[in-house]
Amino acid sequence: xxxxxxxxxxxxxxxxxxxxxxxxxxxxxxxxxxxxxxxxxxxxxxxxxxxxxxxxxxxxxxxxxxxxxxxxxxxxxxxxxxxxxxxxxxxxxxxxxxxxxxxxxxxxxxxxxxxxxxxxxxxxxxxxxxxxxxxxxxxxxxxxxxxxxxxxxxxxxxxxxxxxxxxxxxxxxxxxxxxxxxxxxxxxxxxxxxxxxxxxxxxxxxxxxxxxxxxxxxxxxxxxxxxxxxxxxxxxxxxxxxxxxxxxxxxxxxxxxxxxxxxxxxxxxxxxxxxxxxxxxxxxxxxxxxxxxxxxxx
Numbered sequence: 001x002x003x004x005x006x007x008x009x010x011x012x013x014x015x016x017x018x019x020x021x022x023x024x025x026x027x028x029x030x031x032x033x034x035x036x037x038x039x040x041x042x043x044x045x046x047x048x049x050x051x052x053x054x055x056x057x058x059x060x061x062x063x064x065x066x067x068x069x070x071x072x073x074x075x076x077x078x079x080x081x082x083x084x085x086x087x088x089x090x091x092x093x094x095x096x097x098x099x100x101x102x103x104x105x106x107x108x109x110x111x112x113x114x115x116x117x118x119x120x121x122x123x124x125x126x127x128x129x130x131x132x133x134x135x136x137x138x139x140x141x142x143x144x145x146x147x148x149x150x151x152x153x154x155x156x157x158x159x160x161x162x163x164x165x166x167x168x169x170x171x172x173x174x175x176x177x178x179x180x181x182x183x184x185x186x187x188x189x190x191x192x193x194x195x196x197x198x199x200x201x202x203x204x205x206x207x208x209x210x211x212x213x214x215x216x217x218x219x220x221x222x223x224x225x226x227x228x229x230x231x232x233x234x235x236x237x238x239x240x241x242x243x244x245x246x247x248x249x250x251x252x253x254x255x256x257x258x259x260x261x262x263x264x265x266x267x268x269x270x271x272x273x274x275x276x277x278x279x280x281x282x283x284x285x286x287x288x289x290x291x292x293x294x295x296x297x298x
Contacts, residue, residue, distance in 0.1 A: 133205025231267025
């Protein structure tokens with residue numbers, strides 16, 4: 001019986017190994033895109049991480065740029081800073097685009113401020129969005145530090161990166177972050193031109209929201225605007241709290257901002273944020289919308 005040489009026996013073994021290696025290579029997934037939202041046109045823009053020396057943590061900053069951003073290199077754009085960006089940014093960035101299409105809302109840069117997780121070990125909204133007070137737990141009360149983060153770190157960073165119209169900054173928050181929006185309106189009235197507080201949870205240091213503003217508004221500036229949105233089907237204590245806050249400040253002619261209350265008859269606590277955003281933005285930018293409608297009719 002003829003003997004098979006060692007080299008002859010190794011040929012099928014080597015061939016099998018080569019085939020298996022090629023199959024493994026083909027089966028490997030393609031490297032992930034560093035900015036996967038770039039393939040979603042309604043969310044296309046940018047992402048970067050912003051560390052803070054004030055809160056001692058790093059935030060994920062998601063940015064949606066207007067459709068005409070590249071085509072109009074000399075133009076500056078309004079900006080909307082969205083708190084709780086982990087959940088609200090991917091919802092409200094397209095909502096803004098659709099409002100631009102349907103009601104002529106000016107397109108804007110939308111900035112989502114996110115933690116990168118819902119895990120309480122990472123997501124510190126209960127810290128960042130609560131003010132220190134007698135009824136605030138010891139591990140919360142980080143609102144002053146978070147306000148410093150916005151004013152001293154995030155706003156300068158975004159305004160250095162993108163063509164932002166700094167006189168048209170808007171801040172939006174929902175529930176706990178809605179509380180922060182109202183609290184910041186008293187601490188730094190001029191930091192944002194517009195503010196939207198949707199179903200704010202007035203559960204920490206409630207009294208601070210009824211105190212005079214920390215700094216008066218300079219008379220030469222355009223009057224800032226605050227919208228309070230309240231879902232009629234939200235929890236009773238939040239509905240009552242929103243109505244009390246609005247009634248208090250509506251009766252103060254020296255308040256540092258124009259004030260609007262939007263009651264959503266079928267609004268719930270979280271799921272009505274899209275409707276609240278649409279109604280609030282139409283009020284904040286009412287002159288721009290009217291002007292665009294007039295121009296379109298001519």
